[in-house]
Amino acid sequence: ADDLGYVNSVDETYRLIAEFETRLTTKFSCFKSDKGFRNTGMCTRYLRSKNSFFTGVPFLILGKKVFNCQHGVDRTAGEKRKRKDAKEAGNKDFFFKKRRFLVQDTRKFDCKAQIKMREILFFSENKVVLLMYK
Numbered sequence: 001a002d003d004l005g006y007v008n009s010v011d012e013t014y015r016l017i018a019e020f021e022t023r024l025t026t027k028f029s030c031f032k033s034d035k036g037f038r039n040t041g042m043c044t045r046y047l048r049s050k051n052s053f054f055t056g057v058p059f060l061i062l063g064k065k066v067f068n069c070q071h072g073v074d075r076t077a078g079e080k081r082k083r084k085d086a087k088e089a090g091n092k093d094f095f096f097k098k099r100r101f102l103v104q105d106t107r108k109f110d111c112k113a114q115i116k117m118r119e120i121l122f123f124s125e126n127k128v129v130l131l132m133y134k
Contacts (some may be wrong), residue, residue: 015118019065028115029066035064037119058126062119068115 007013021027087092 010117010119017115026113027070028113029070030065031068031114032064032066034063034065037117038063058123058125060121063119064119065117067115067117069111071109071111072113073110 007016017028
C-alpha cells in the first residue's frame with residue numbers, strides 16, 4: 001500500500017492498522033461504523049461522496065468505518081464533570097468511603113488522528129470510456 005491508503009481487501013486494511021499501531025505504540029478504536037460495512041451483499045442505497053473521483057468504472061460504497069486514536073477527544077468529560085459537581089455539592093455531614101486520588105483523570109489529549117475506511121465495490125466489466133473535448 002502506498003501513501004494514498006488504497007488496499008484491495010478489508011483484512012489487508014486491518015493488518016496495516018495493526019502494523020501501524022505496533023510501530024507507533026498507539027491504538028485505534030472504532031468510533032462509528034455503518035451497518036453495511038463488511039456486508040458483501042448488494043447495497044440497497046446508493047451513496048455519493050464529494051471526495052471520490054470517477055475513473056470511468058462504476059462503483060457502490062457499501063459502508064464506512066471511522067477509527068479514533070486512543071488519545072483522542074474525551075467523550076465522557078460531561079459525565080465526569082456532573083459526577084464531580086454532585087460529589088462536591090453533596091452533604092458533608094455523613095461519613096463516606098475514601099476514594100483513591102487520581103493524579104491523571106484522563107489519558108485523552110485531544111489527538112486528531114483518525115482512520116476513515118470506505119468499502120467500495122467496483123464494477124470493472126462496465127467501464128465507461130471518457131472522451132475529453134476542448
